[in-house]
Amino acid sequence: MTTTEVQHRPQTASVRFIEGAPLVTALAAGLYAIAAIFFLLTYGSLPLVPAEALSHELNGPLGAVLNYVLPSLAMLGSLLGFAIHYRLLPARGLAVGSTVFASVCGAVVLLAVVDSNILATLGYLPFLTVKSLTDPDFIQTALGLPWPIVGHQLVCIIGVTLWILTAAVAVRRSSGACVACGRRSSVAAARRWGTPVTIAAAMIPGVYAVTRFAWAAGIPLGIEQAFLQQMQKTGLVYAGLGLASMALLGVLLTLGLIQRWGSVFPRWIPFLGGRRVPVLLAVIPAGFVSLIAIPAGAEMIRVFTIRGAGGIPIDWANWATIGPTLLWIPWGVLLGAATLAYYLKHRGSCRRCGVNG
Incomplete structure (x- = not known):
C-alpha cells in the first residue's frame, strides 16, 4: 500500500x-x-x-x-x-x-x-x-x-x-511501523500460544472460587473447622460467596477469549444474538483486571510474610486463606498475554494502513 x-x-x-x-x-x-x-x-x-x-x-x-x-x-x-x-x-x-x-x-x-x-x-x-x-x-x-x-x-x-x-x-x-497497529505479531503464532495461556489464566481464579464456594457450603476446604465456624458467625463466609461468584465469572469470561461466544454473542441474548463482540469490549476489562491483579498479588505476598496477620490464620492447615491469592501475579501476567492473543486474532484489518493478519 x-x-x-x-x-x-x-x-x-x-x-x-x-x-x-x-x-x-x-x-x-x-x-x-x-x-x-x-x-x-x-x-x-x-x-x-x-x-x-x-x-x-x-x-x-x-x-x-x-x-x-x-x-x-x-x-x-x-x-x-x-x-x-x-x-x-x-x-x-x-x-x-x-x-x-x-x-x-x-x-x-x-x-x-x-x-x-x-x-x-x-x-x-x-x-x-x-x-x-x-x-x-x-x-x-x-x-x-x-x-x-x-x-x-x-x-x-x-x-x-x-x-x-x-x-x-x-x-x-x-x-517505521504503522502507528495505529504496529503490525509485527503473527496471528498464526497467537493462535498457537493463546489457547494454553488462556486456559492457565482461567485456572487460577477457578482455584480461588472452589475454596470459597466450599466454605459457603460448610466444607472447610483448606482451612480448619474452627476458623470456618468463626466466619459463619461473623457472616464473612457470605462475603466469600460473593468473591467466589465474581471469580467464577472471571473464569467464564477468560475462557470466552478462546470460545466462539467470546467472538459472537450467543443467539439467546436479546438484540445482540449473532452479532460480533466488539474487540475492545473484551480487551479493556480483561486488560484492566490483568493490571490490578499484579499489585494485589504483591500485597498478598507481603501479607504472607506476617504469620497470622490481621487475625487471619496463615499456616499449612489453613492454606486456602491466602494460598490461592499468592498466584495473582502470574494470573495477571497470563491474563495479559491471553488478552493480547485475543486482540491479535480479532483486530481485523487496520483502519489506518489497511494491513490484515
Whole structure:
C-alpha cells in the first residue's frame, strides 16, 4: 500500500485516539501534577494507602516519598508527552525515553501505589450491593470504605495505560511501523500460544472460587473447622460467596477469549444474538483486571510474610486463606498475554494502513 493510499484512508475515532495518545497523556499528566500539588498543600498527603496498613507494613517511609515522587513523575511525563506529540527530539531517543519512562511509572504504580483495594472492591461488589439493599444501616459503612484511595489508584492505573500506549506510538514511529497497529505479531503464532495461556489464566481464579464456594457450603476446604465456624458467625463466609461468584465469572469470561461466544454473542441474548463482540469490549476489562491483579498479588505476598496477620490464620492447615491469592501475579501476567492473543486474532484489518493478519 502506498503512502498516498494510507493518507486518504478514512480515519476512525480509535485511530485518531491512538495517534493523539501522546498529547492526551501529556495533558492528563499535567492535570494530575496540578491536582497532586493541590492535595499536598490542602491535605498534606495524596490519598495513598496508610503506611500502618497491613498491606504496606514494609512501606512505612515510602508513603512520604510517593507524595513527591508521583507529582514529579507527572510533570516530567507531561513534558515528555508533549515532546513525543510534537516530535521535538530524534525519534529513536523518544522511543527509548518513553519506553523507560513507561516502565518506571508502571513499576512505581503497580508495586508501590496500587494494592488489592480495587480488586477487592470488584469482588465484594455483589455482597456490598445486596447488603446495602437489605440493611439500610450498612450504607453508612459502605460510604466509609476507602473510596478516595480506590479512586486515586484507578487514576494511576489509567495513567500507566496511557503511557504504555504513548510508548507504543513512539516506538512505532521510530521503527517505521504503522502507528495505529504496529503490525509485527503473527496471528498464526497467537493462535498457537493463546489457547494454553488462556486456559492457565482461567485456572487460577477457578482455584480461588472452589475454596470459597466450599466454605459457603460448610466444607472447610483448606482451612480448619474452627476458623470456618468463626466466619459463619461473623457472616464473612457470605462475603466469600460473593468473591467466589465474581471469580467464577472471571473464569467464564477468560475462557470466552478462546470460545466462539467470546467472538459472537450467543443467539439467546436479546438484540445482540449473532452479532460480533466488539474487540475492545473484551480487551479493556480483561486488560484492566490483568493490571490490578499484579499489585494485589504483591500485597498478598507481603501479607504472607506476617504469620497470622490481621487475625487471619496463615499456616499449612489453613492454606486456602491466602494460598490461592499468592498466584495473582502470574494470573495477571497470563491474563495479559491471553488478552493480547485475543486482540491479535480479532483486530481485523487496520483502519489506518489497511494491513490484515
